[in-house]
Amino acid sequence: MSRNGIQGQISGPMLAVLIGAIGGLVLITLVQFELGGSKVDRSGRLAILINGLSQRIGRDVLLPNYGWVLQIRLPEPMDVESRDRFTVMLRSERTGATIQIEDRFVYENGIATLVIPKSLGLSTGLLSVRATFRDTTGKSFENSRRIRIRSWFGGTPIGQRQVIHFEFEVDRDDDGIPEFLADLERFGLASPDHPELARIIASRIEARAIRRVEQAYDATHDPNQTGQPRDPVHVLFRPTSDPGTYTTRICVGGSDPTHSDSVGHVRFDLRNEDKTSDECGDEPAAGIFPAELEIYRDAPLYRDVLGPFLESLGGTPIGEHPDDRALISGDIAREAGRRADIDRAIAVFGDVLGSIMAHEAGHALGLVPEGRPGVGLFGGSEGDLYAHNLLVFGDPPENRWLMNPGRSFTFEELAGEGKNGPLRFRPLNYAYLRDRVVVSDER
Numbered sequence: 001m002s003r004n005g006i007q008g009q010i011s012g013p014m015l016a017v018l019i020g021a022i023g024g025l026v027l028i029t030l031v032q033f034e035l036g037g038s039k040v041d042r043s044g045r046l047a048i049l050i051n052g053l054s055q056r057i058g059r060d061v062l063l064p065n066y067g068w069v070l071q072i073r074l075p076e077p078m079d080v081e082s083r084d085r086f087t088v089m090l091r092s093e094r095t096g097a098t099i100q101i102e103d104r105f106v107y108e109n110g111i112a113t114l115v116i117p118k119s120l121g122l123s124t125g126l127l128s129v130r131a132t133f134r135d136t137t138g139k140s141f142e143n144s145r146r147i148r149i150r151s152w153f154g155g156t157p158i159g160q161r162q163v164i165h166f167e168f169e170v171d172r173d174d175d176g177i178p179e180f181l182a183d184l185e186r187f188g189l190a191s192p193d194h195p196e197l198a199r200i201i202a203s204r205i206e207a208r209a210i211r212r213v214e215q216a217y218d219a220t221h222d223p224n225q226t227g228q229p230r231d232p233v234h235v236l237f238r239p240t241s242d243p244g245t246y247t248t249r250i251c252v253g254g255s256d257p258t259h260s261d262s263v264g265h266v267r268f269d270l271r272n273e274d275k276t277s278d279e280c281g282d283e284p285a286a287g288i289f290p291a292e293l294e295i296y297r298d299a300p301l302y303r304d305v306l307g308p309f310l311e312s313l314g315g316t317p318i319g320e321h322p323d324d325r326a327l328i329s330g331d332i333a334r335e336a337g338r339r340a341d342i343d344r345a346i347a348v349f350g351d352v353l354g355s356i357m358a359h360e361a362g363h364a365l366g367l368v369p370e371g372r373p374g375v376g377l378f379g380g381s382e383g384d385l386y387a388h389n390l391l392v393f394g395d396p397p398e399n400r401w402l403m404n405p406g407r408s409f410t411f412e413e414l415a416g417e418g419k420n421g422p423l424r425f426r427p428l429n430y431a432y433l434r435d436r437v438v439v440s441d442e443r
């Protein structure tokens with residue numbers, strides 16, 4: 001009896017523990033079922049996207065406290081009325097503060113979009129985003145990701161230590177002469193009989209072109225006019241000498257091996273991730289092809305500037321005119337008239353080439369078709385619009401921006417002598433190069 005009584009006394013709490021354990025197991029099972037079990041789809045069909053970038057590229061993104069775009073791709077379209085089936089929670093890992101934001105989104109075509117406002121007050125550090133969604137059949141979806149929010153002055157996410165090396169010495173056809181020198185001969189800017197002078201002209205054009213590239217990326221050409229003094233991309237643009245070890249190598253010289261009259265093809269090399277990135281091949285065609293500038297042979301500026309040197313226009317190639325010898329000997333008096341023409345040709349040809357180099361470097365740094373303007377940062381995905389500026393509704397911009405389709409430019413515009421002076425990055429492009437921030441509309 002007493003034994004039974006003791007058993008009875010013990011069995012009560014034990015039973016409770018047992019029931020508790022079973023209850024716990026049931027609870028754990030339920031939680032697992034909720035979070036990772038077969039009923040919750042975590043396959044990524046509910047996707048969290050930043051700035052319209054693919055998830056792979058988006059992993060590298062550092063973001064400012066506001067101004068960027070958070071998008072959630074839903075497994076099925078929904079509208080504002082059914083938003084009780086959808087939750088988005090932000091949690092600052094530093095402060096532990098959480099905020100639920102699904103009611104701030106705009107819903108369109110199965111995508112919920114929010115341009116993060118300043119009033120959200122995001123703090124720097126890691127931010128978790130967790131989204132859940134229940135479809136009309138009751139099936140649950142969940143996804144989460146962490147994003148790093150950095151202070152505005154924390155340095156740019158792309159281009160840290162990136163070096164873009166413009167290789168003017170490439171000799172693709174192994175004839176012992178760099179294609180770039182052969183290109184200059186084609187435009188009357190060099191003569192095979194005067195290689196010493198050709199070298200002088202080539203190095204002056206190279207220097208001019210590099211200066212033009214640096215200018216396009218410089219804060220003085222910031223179309224957003226933020227007044228920030230920092231170098232926006234921390235990219236070094238180097239000509240042939242001392243390119244360093246890890247570079248994005250872009251060859252300058254020759255003609256387009258695909259015969260499509262393109263002045264350049266350069267691929268994306270985010271953060272110089274491909275340490276041997278080499279934009280110099282025929283398969284696929286890569287590089288910058290000055291010879292293709294002949295497509296502009298009817299442009300007034302082309303004829304005006306190159307006319308004195310092109311035999312087809314009655315000119316004499318640099319090096320073959322009697323006065324040109326004075327360029328080397330330094331006989332200023334004799335060279336004066338011809339010299340002004342040569343200086344002008346070097347300036348215009350250098351600026352045209354530099355505009356193309358700045359454009360192609362933009363592709364290497366990430367101005368590629370990964371999401372559309374207004375949401376993404378980039379451009380079209382087909383034909384001439386591939387990786388080039390589009391407006392929100394898919395039209396090319398009327399403004400003459402540097403990342404518009406290459407073929408859309410006149411020779412005058414490439415030379416910086418168009419209506420608006422030197423071609424500049426569109427505000428959206430420049431903001432990306434600086435910070436990966438996105439502005440919500442075309443300015």
Ligand SMILES: [Zn+2]
Pocket residue numbers: 359360363387388405406
């Ligand atoms: Zn392009």
